[in-house]
Amino acid sequence: MDQTLFFYDLETTGLKPGEDRIMQFAGQRTDNNLNPIEEPHNYLLKLSGDILPEPSAVLVHGIAPQQANLDGLSEKEFLELFYKNIVKPNTTFVGFNNIRFDDNFLRFLNYRNLYDPYSWSYENGCSRWDILDLVRLTRALRPDGIVWPTDSKGRNTNKLVAMTEANKIDHQDAHDALSDVGATIAMAKLIKTKQPKLYDYLYNLRQKKDAASLVFSGMPFIYSTSHYSNDPFNTSVAVKLLSKNDSNSVVTYNLRYDPRPYIDMSGQQLAELWNNVKANKDEPITFPFKTMKLNRCPAIAPVGVIKDEQSQQRLNINLEEVNKNLELIKNNQTKLVEQLTIAVDILDNDQEVRWRADNLGVEQQIYSGFYGIKDRNTMKELHKNETPTKIREYKERFEDERLKQLLELYLARNYSTTLTNEERISWEDHVKKSLFEGGDNARLAIYFRSISDLSIKRTDTKSQILLEDLRLYGESLIPSDISD
Secondary structure: OOOEEEEEEEEEOOOOOOOOOEEEEEEEEEOOOOOEOOOOEEEEEOOOOOOOOOHHHHHHHOOOHHHHHHHOEOHHHHHHHHHHHHOOOOEEEEEOOHHHHHHHHHHHHHHHOOOOOOHHHOHHHOEEEEHHHHHHHHHHHOOOOOOOOEOOOOOEOOOHHHHHHHOOOOOOOOOOHHHHHHHHHHHHHHHHHHOHHHHHHHHHOOOHHHHHHHHOOOOOEEEEOOOOOOOOOOEEEEEEEEEOOOOOEEEEEEOOOOOHHHHOOOHHHHHHHHHHHHHOOOOOOOOOEEEEEHHHOOEEEEHHHHOOHHHHHHOOOOHHHHHHHHHHHHHOHHHHHHHHHHHHHHHHHHHHHHHHHHOOOHHHOHHHOOOOHHHHHHHHHHHHOOOHHHHHHHHHHOOOHHHHHHHHHHHHHHOHHHOOHHHHHHHHHHHHHHHHOOHHHOHHHHHHHHHHHHHHHOOOHHHHHHHHHHHHHHHHOOOHHHHO
8 A cells, every 4th residue: 555644633622632632633645745635534522521621722723612512523433433544554644743742642542542552653554754843954954945934023933824824825724623734735745846855855764763773873963853942943963872761762962062061060960951951941952962752753864964055054053163072072972971871860760750749640641651462452352342341341351550440431431321320420529530629729710710811811702702612611510519
């Protein structure tokens, strides 16, 4: 079967994939020339009774929860269509910032509905790609033929709305998922037309093994990432310093910066500096160490693509300085890698401590470990033979404790009329804990405060109607024994 691209976009209840939910999924399958080859997909998804949308998110996309619940599919129904009609062999799943946002929501959607969270994106020749990274690297390396916008402060911006407006691409319903899909395909076509070699190069680099071959070569490489300074173009020359314990992560060094200030630092000092960078996201990024995820299609290229003086000037890169910094790193590599390893271990341990302290509910524990082969096979069998009675039988067959807890929530959401009295009480307790626990900091209390604040700031008719819908929706979730 030929490779196809499936462009997709989501509108969600908020920005946190473990807590928030998908409200709209839209997608379009194309051939390798970016021509549509199927009818587009466009679905609303219902919200279960333990979920509250962020009012500010609803004002962006305009989907009231009442509309989603009236016209939408349940998550279970959507996933059945997803695996029947969308997850086909040799599909590249692609969007605009999908790798860091939309893909995470799809993982959590699969996870809480008893599917393997990852297999849809890599089994049977499937893969992922991201047009935002293509846009960023094209702007940095091969900008000719495309209009590149700036924001109100004169800074470079690669946002989809700004890119389509600057290049006169039809995008009338921005933040409608299907409209955003069309705009993303149009941007990809523009780059493929104007800079076909770069387009093909980065598309063919989307597999982890291909990215790793360049990164692990020991040679410096061009790296374009939002973690690098906006000026110039989020792009620099980097080199791999350290492979982390998991096969997907490496620590890189930004060769724009002199390494001497870091060579004599202890691992603890490096960790503290790294934490400060993460905590001060609005500050200019000059800290040269960065973790690269090889399975996130990094936008990288050989240094030879900027061998001409014009490219080096555009990127404000002095290759002589880069080579001097690289030589300093090589001369002090053993010491630097040793302390960097300590720093990475400190940061990873700190993160694990924070996760434990957060006391995450089971639906947010996706990264607590991979499922074993037996559980993955059991999940597949469950969905092939799914009935309320049979689902209950699977609980004791699962080895992973998360799956046993997720199954109870899955049963309550999808087979509510079959619940025993004990199961119904457990679900009602879960809903009350989700919405009402915490007093003034309870999710429902924060929700209503947010609506009140936005009602003062957003006085246009459309916003006021949506905010009233949100208020009514929140009130509808309050049980009679509480509202009375």
